[in-house]
Amino acid sequence: MSGSKLVDVLEELLIKGVKKHMIADTPVAALCSGGVDSSLILALAAKENSNLSIFHADVVGKNSERFAAEALAKHLNLDLRCVEVKDQDFVDAIPKVTRHYGQPFAYHPNSIPFLKVTELVNQHKIKVILTGEAADEEFLGYSYLPTQNFFGKVQRGIQALLSSLEKRPLVSKALFSSTRKDIALMQNFFGRFETYAEEKELLSELIESNGGDFDLNSYKTFRLLSYHLRSLLHRNDSLGMASSIEARFPFLDHEVVRFACNLPYKQKIKFSFGAYRESKHPFLMTKWVMRQVADRYVPKELSYRPRRVFQLTRSRE
Amino acid sequence: MSISSAFFKNSFVGELFNISDNRLASMFDFNDKEFYLRLMLLEVWGRTFFYNQKEFELQSSLSKNISLLSLQ
Structure with a gap:
């Protein structure tokens, strides 16, 4: 199937998915992060409801995406409601977020803006929100993915070298202090080892069912959906419920998931001059097919805008 | 953001590890x-x-031990 035909199919599936996710006996709103995923979902939802309420958590600072959220609201002629999240709000909210999240939320510091925006949604007597969750997993939106195969090999090589050095007592004593080892021990604690074990099982099953002829790139969507998305959904569920809000995910409509899992890698990450601003993977466009659909509904500068990452200590997704 | 090591005095992580x-x-x-x-x-x-x-106890302890240089 050609690229443009695939774009048509995805558009149709997303229109159906959004319609289904808007069925409710209470008003349905949408989150507007300013990124392409939520922008596409809310643009499709606005076709169904021209008075759609949209909400944005503005993490004040150089990575604020408020300008993009405002541009989209203006384009769609919708009212944007914002809550500002400042540095001190982050610190103050840690205990509350931890209590609702139920586990240390080290991998998802954006849990705090999420909680703040659901509190705002609740103040407006809305109980259901649509979000753009799962697009990054289905269509490979994370910025490390285009170069993962290359850097993964380099990293594995360095790790193999370090672990062989660590086995030599004299070298180990000189190079690896006991404090470094303590840090490594603690970092392993955050390593989500249980999901890695499941992931290995899933990979071996896939390789077996494909008779060994298996493209690892195709596996990336499966992998992200099976372990990374799970923690994001937990975040949305636990912190949405903290404000009595039900979060819904049109990208997880079963037909969209099926389409994404079967979509060739080359339709997800593609060479494109339009991606020249991507600092981590210049000229490689992530979520290509989805951006093509978004291009039909949101201004071009939003559908091809590089993602901005909510940061605490350094860039993390 | 900088976190003071004083936050970890008699800590849960110390006991855990x-x-x-x-x-x-x-x-x-x-x-x-x-x-x-x-x-x-x-x-x-x-x-x-x-x-x-x-x-509120945790909030107070965090406020005492975290300096907000900038989150971003």
């Missing part, structure tokens, strides 16, 4: 901010669910 306060403090010489952040979030989790500390 069986690491003394002094040894824990020495980890703060490595300037690995992401590691401190994770450690802090683990500590807050432990104090919430194992030491039953109240939200």
Whole structure:
């Protein structure tokens, strides 16, 4: 199937998915992060409801995406409601977020803006929100993915070298202090080892069912959906419920998931001059097919805008 | 954001990993901010669910021990 035909199919599936996710006996709103995923979902939802309420958590600072959220609201002629999240709000909210999240939320510091925006949604007597969750997993939106195969090999090589050095007592004593080892021990604690074990099982099953002829790139969507998305959904569920809000995910409509899992890698990450601003993977466009659909509904500068990452200590997704 | 090692005195993470306060403090010489952040979030989790500390107590302890240079 050609690229443009695939774009048509995805558009149709997303229109159906959004319609289904808007069925409710209470008003349905949408989150507007300013990124392409939520922008596409809310643009499709606005076709169904021209008075759609949209909400944005503005993490004040150089990575604020408020300008993009405002541009989209203006384009769609919708009212944007914002809550500002400042540095001190982050610190103050840690205990509350931890209590609702139920586990240390080290991998998802954006849990705090999420909680703040659901509190705002609740103040407006809305109980259901649509979000753009799962697009990054289905269509490979994370910025490390285009170069993962290359850097993964380099990293594995360095790790193999370090672990062989660590086995030599004299070298180990000189190079690896006991404090470094303590840090490594603690970092392993955050390593989500249980999901890695499941992931290995899933990979071996896939390789077996494909008779060994298996493209690892195709596996990336499966992998992200099976372990990374799970923690994001937990975040949305636990912190949405903290404000009595039900979060819904049109990208997880079963037909969209099926389409994404079967979509060739080359339709997800593609060479494109339009991606020249991507600092981590210049000229490689992530979520290509989805951006093509978004291009039909949101201004071009939003559908091809590089993602901005909510940061605490350094860039993390 | 910078986290003071004083936050980890008689801490949950010290007990969990069986690491003394002094040894824990020495980890703060490595300037690995992401590691401190994770450690802090683990500590807050432990104090919430194992030491039953109240939200306002945790907030006050965090405010005393976290300096906000800038989150971004």
